[in-house]
Amino acid sequence: MSRKLLANQQAIRFYSSTYNSIYESIKIKLQNHLKNHEFQFKAHHHTYSDTSIRNQHKISGDGLWSPTLHFEKNQLSPSSSSLYSSLSSTSELDQTNCNNDKPRRVTVIGGGSWGSAISKVIAGNVTKYPDLFDPEIVLYLRDENLRLVIEKTRVNIRYLQIKLPTNIKPVSDLKEAISRSDVLIFAIPHEYIKDVCFKIPKRSILTPRPVGVSLIKGLHIDGNGNLERTTQIISRMLDIPVGALSGANVALSVAKEEFSEATLSPPLPSSPKVDEMLNKLFATSYFKISTCYDTPTVEICGALKNVISCGAGIIDGIGYGVNTKAAAIRAGIRESIRFVSIFHPEYKLSTFFENCGIADAIGSSFGGRNRKVIEQFVKSTKSLAVLEREILGGQKLQGPSTGEVVNRLLDNRNLCDQFPFFTTIHRICNREEEPRAILKALELSC
Ligand SMILES: NC(=O)c1ccc[n+]([C@@H]2O[C@H](COP(=O)([O-])OP(=O)(O)OC[C@H]3O[C@@H](n4cnc5c(N)ncnc54)[C@H](O)[C@@H]3O)[C@@H](O)[C@H]2O)c1
Ligand SMILES: O=P(O)(O)OC[C@H](O)CO
Incomplete structure (x- = not known):
């Protein structure tokens, strides 16, 4: 991915030869940065095909996609240089194991009805894409007795009366469940997320550096009485990038393979490779995935x-x-x-x-x-x-x-x-x- 950021009297232009998703992540970074500095801006987003500009900035390649962010106030502060460097620095996702080409190991945390149903979806996809994923997935559940039942019968008798594929490995030790994982899928009721994260070591000491996806529907209040979303909590507590998946997804219907849709918000700042990998992890002919980078709204909805x-x-x-x-x-x-x-x-x-x-x-x-x-x-x-x-x-x-x-x-x-x-x-x-x-x-x- 090549990135070039320019500032002039009227606008900041960010040139990227990749996807819309990058524009979204940059826009969010800019918004956050400018909020801190009390700047307002309007974002426009269009294709830039002016060859003189492309030549001037040594941008090559066909179909260049170049969003431009125009600022309402023409007052970039001296600290804008920190913004430029943060934008051009390596994406956090580039540092995770998901961005390399080794098959990723996936763990679903939460063996309730949704964790079990989504494990069935994922178990099918890891088999379909052997280059992308380890063929076995881990399903973490707290109860050792239930784990034994699932191992023996392949049915989560307490939460979901559907036969689960044999490449789902039920594990009741949390550290063992996540120890080799590149992708952590969180599917527990929101009340328990802090307790569970508390028991997981931070990314910095995990050897594969995982990415997370929260399937959790719920809200939280931080120490100052403000809204905190589940992805923010997981990201803060584990120091990993976290996205969200949400939709009209009654677990049993998905497990029975009735046609359903879901909205995927990949972790930001976005990486096309990770986005594509997550899409392949969740999407099936009966579980249609659409991508949306407005993660806060997806979660709050x-x-x-x-x-x-x-x-x-x-x-x-x-x-x-x-x-x-x-x-x-x-x-x-x-x-x-x-x-x-x-x-x-x-x-x-x-x-x-x-x-x-x-x-x-x-x-x-x-x-x-x-x-x-x-x-x-x-x-x-x-x-x-x-x-x-x-x-x-x-x-x-x-x-x-x-x-x-x-x-x-x-x-x-x-x-x-x-x-x-x-x-x-x-x-x-x-x-x-x-x-x-x-x-x-x-x-x-x-
Ligand atoms: N069930 C669905 O149809 C569905 C669909 C989409 C999203 N979701 C969301 O997925 C999340 C998980 O819900 P679910 O329906 O799978 O759960 P569930 O109600 O089926 O099962 C309860 C879960 O809570 C766990 N649990 C209970 N006490 C706990 C504790 N003290 N500490 C940690 N975990 C504890 C259990 O182990 C089990 O995994 C929720 O946020 C829910 O809104 C559910
Ligand atoms: O059964 P509910 O009311 O918890 O809803 C389940 C899922 O969230 C439906 O999308």
Whole structure:
């Protein structure tokens, strides 16, 4: 990859002979840098075919793709030199094992329903691409007894009643599970991610330097009361680049090979080789992958849809039909966009039209576990913990705990009034309001 960065009075132009993805990662770096220096900029992005400019800057090759970032204010600070050097430095991903040509070893961390289903997908793909991947994948699960059952029967009897391929090796020792891995896939409920990362050594002392992909749908609050996403936590705690995969993906349907889609946000700054490798790791004829570099929105959509589907469960619980549920999904999407615009102002609206956005909110509002449990919660006096145990038998609800985090983040900024739908769902799940309060919230949320 050849990179050249130029600054002049009007613009910074970044020339790259590779892909859009690089432009996205550079744009994010520039945005972060300029945010620190209180600069505003507008990004335009077009093909530059002017041969005199190409000759002037010794750029060669056909089909040169050259985005240009134009700055609104023409005031680059002296410290911009640090920006130039950071942009031209070797990408973090170049330093990981995923960027070499050795077959990568893959570990899925989390042997619940989604970890098991995605292991089946991945196990098929590592066999299909022997040059890219080690033919055996590791599935880490905490429970040694369950590990023995899976090893013997090939079925994760507690979480997913589907036969798993023989090239999935179940392992219940975390250090052993990750010790030789180049790709770490995280598929545990968000509540446990810090505990699990705490038990994994940092990349600096891991011998293959892995990349991570989070399949986790949930949000967190950092020490200052601000939003922290799961990819940020993993990246911070393990010092590895981490991407995300999210979509309308009920585990059993994916395991049964029913056609599904998912949105992949590869780790940034982007590397075409790693992007392609991850695509091949996940994509099948029945599991269609689209790439989207707006990672924060992809992750936040995945978490907020769990709150939306609790809203759908409340609608079912009070006995209302699809008109009201459709209105609830729309209110949830509207508040999700509002939420993302506050917590990630550089978001792209188009991300909501990827599978991780509206599609997942719809799918979960009809077929998800949150919907199912919350419907019964509304119809009974039982606690969420009891219903989770009775209905899900060991699987975990993510919606109410995400609603709690969302509520705290909004409360910290005095924003609850602007989010009547999310706020009311949270209060209903705490039994602080009657379930029918959701109808008033729908009116207010318009
Ligand atoms: N199940 C799905 O259909 C699906 C689909 C897409 C994404 N996801 C997301 O994937 C993530 C994993 O969910 P899941 O549905 O596979 O889980 P699950 O509810 O099926 O299983 C529970 C998981 O939690 C683990 N666990 C329980 N207590 C733990 C503890 N104290 N410490 C560490 N781990 C503990 C269990 O070992 C198990 O892996 C979640 O963020 C979920 O939102 C799930
Ligand atoms: O069963 P849920 O409600 O946890 O949803 C599962 C998946 O996230 C659906 O995409």
